[in-house]
Amino acid sequence: MDVVIVGAGQAGAWVARSLRQEGHEGRITLLGREPHAPYERPPLSKGVLSGAEAHPPVLLTPQQCEAMRVDFRPGVEVTGIDRAGRQVRCADGSVVAYGQLVLATGGRPRxxxxxxxxxxxxxxxxxxxxxxxxxxxxxxxxxxxxxxxxxxxxxxxxxxxxxxxxxxxxxxxxxxxxxxxxxxxxxxxxxxxxxxxxxxxxxxxxxxxxxxxxxxxxxxxxxxxxxxxxxxxGIGLVLDTGLAEACGLEVRDGIVVDPSGRSSDPDIYAVGDVANQPNSWAGGRLRFESWANAQNQAIAVGKAIAGGEVVYDEIPWFWSDQYDLNLQVLGIPSNDLAGIVRGSVDQGAFSVFQVAEDGLRSVIAVNAPRDIKVAKRWLKQGTCPPPSVLADVSVRLDKL
Ligand SMILES: Cc1cc2nc3c(=O)[nH]c(=O)nc-3n(C[C@H](O)[C@H](O)[C@H](O)COP(=O)(O)OP(=O)(O)OC[C@H]3O[C@@H](n4cnc5c(N)ncnc54)[C@H](O)[C@@H]3O)c2cc1C
Known part of the structure; x- marks a missing residue:
């Protein structure tokens, strides 16, 4: 089965990698509007912006594309999807046939x-x-x-x-x-x-x-x-859902997909910033703009297309670096839950644990990456120490 991926960003590149890793043997065509090999965006507001990094990390080099037999076409904008004819039309006049199609189109700044x-x-x-x-x-x-x-x-x-x-x-x-x-x-x-x-x-x-x-x-x-x-x-993203809407896919705050990434057309998948998927940690549907989501959701879609049984339901997580601070957010914080603070807010090294009646809900960590690691384990196990223990910095959480 030939797979065509529209959008060569974080998610699109990872779908291509995952397909080959999962043993997919058919053609993989990766079509990207930008003139570059797929790259990671987080350094664009950090190291690349400051000049500390000349270029963000590349996700698929030309050599890797060759080795993985990925037909990557940079500078190619897809302008339409013909679902009945199972093909996409491109701005350069080319037409590419697909067996399965992946939309990884992300969005543009508002x-x-x-x-x-x-x-x-x-x-x-x-x-x-x-x-x-x-x-x-x-x-x-x-x-x-x-x-x-x-x-x-x-x-x-x-x-x-x-x-x-x-x-x-x-x-x-x-x-x-x-x-x-x-x-x-x-x-x-x-x-x-x-x-x-x-x-x-x-x-x-x-x-x-x-x-x-x-x-x-x-x-x-x-x-x-x-x-x-x-x-x-920097006022947010306008999602690139135009192709999906024009060909009649269900779109509601992103392209609506099932737990394996399938849209309302079972031969069309969506991943990354543009995908709106059920997520039990969010208590409903979630469209999540983060580096980890774009990568992991794409890996799951690669597995699903390659024939695996996949239910993608990761705990939402993202980070941000500002000055000497590393901030990480795990789960979906609520405005209605009080937070248990561990560490020192004044010294800029602390975590805020939000615990609901049914257990741990979210953790926000500032210069406290170890708290995120241990909290991820608790969330998966459905356990959480009592508030007095969470707040007590003399207790090593990873030893509990
Ligand atoms: C400046 C910046 C900093 C960030 N920092 C962090 C961070 O610190 N932590 C974190 O967790 N996340 C961060 N993110 C978010 C993260 O980078 C995104 O969530 C991730 O890049 C989304 O990947 P994506 O592949 O879904 O979309 P994108 O990366 O937007 O890729 C979509 C690609 O599809 C192409 N495309 C769209 N339509 C078409 C079409 N019709 N035909 C062909 N190609 C098309 C686009 O040109 C684009 O290249 C940051 C994002 C930005 C912009």
């Missing part, structure tokens, strides 16, 4: 809708090119405005501060990272960024961007004008 949002100097961050363009603006003393107080915005702010850039972060809502962490963590992040010299403004929006003096941008922040040398917009 743009601002205010006047001036398309001016030169207003950036987004999703690709190598975006990262390099922003990096060229991280000059000591330059003024950078980051719009969006989510993970990508905060990582950009942290990387820019390390380069002595004068950084302002705007968040339209009343707290940082509100979609993924409870208020306690938002407060911690706010205090950390302010301590590092970032001008964080909550409940503030941009109403327009115009030309300022000497190539600067004049930005109206909730009605007050301020000048910046560059602006980065």
């Amino acid at each position: 743009m601002l809708s205010c006047p001036g949002a398309d001016l030169p100097g207003v950036h987004v961050l999703r690709t190598i090119e975006d990262s390099r363009a922003i990096a060229s603006k991280l000059v000591p003393g330059h003024r950078l405005l980051v719009i969006g107080g989510g993970w990508i915005g905060l990582e950009i702010a942290a990387t820019a501060r390390k380069q002595q850039v004068d950084v302002t972060v705007l968040e339209a809502g009343p707290r940082l990272c509100a979609r993924s962490v409870p208020p306690q963590l938002s407060d911690f992040l706010l205090a950390k960024h302010r301590k590092e010299g970032v001008d964080v403004r909550l409940s503030t929006t941009v109403t327009s961007i115009g030309a300022g003096r000497e190539r600067a941008l004049a930005v109206q922040l909730s009605g007050v004008a301020k000048e910046f040398d560059a602006v980065v917009v």
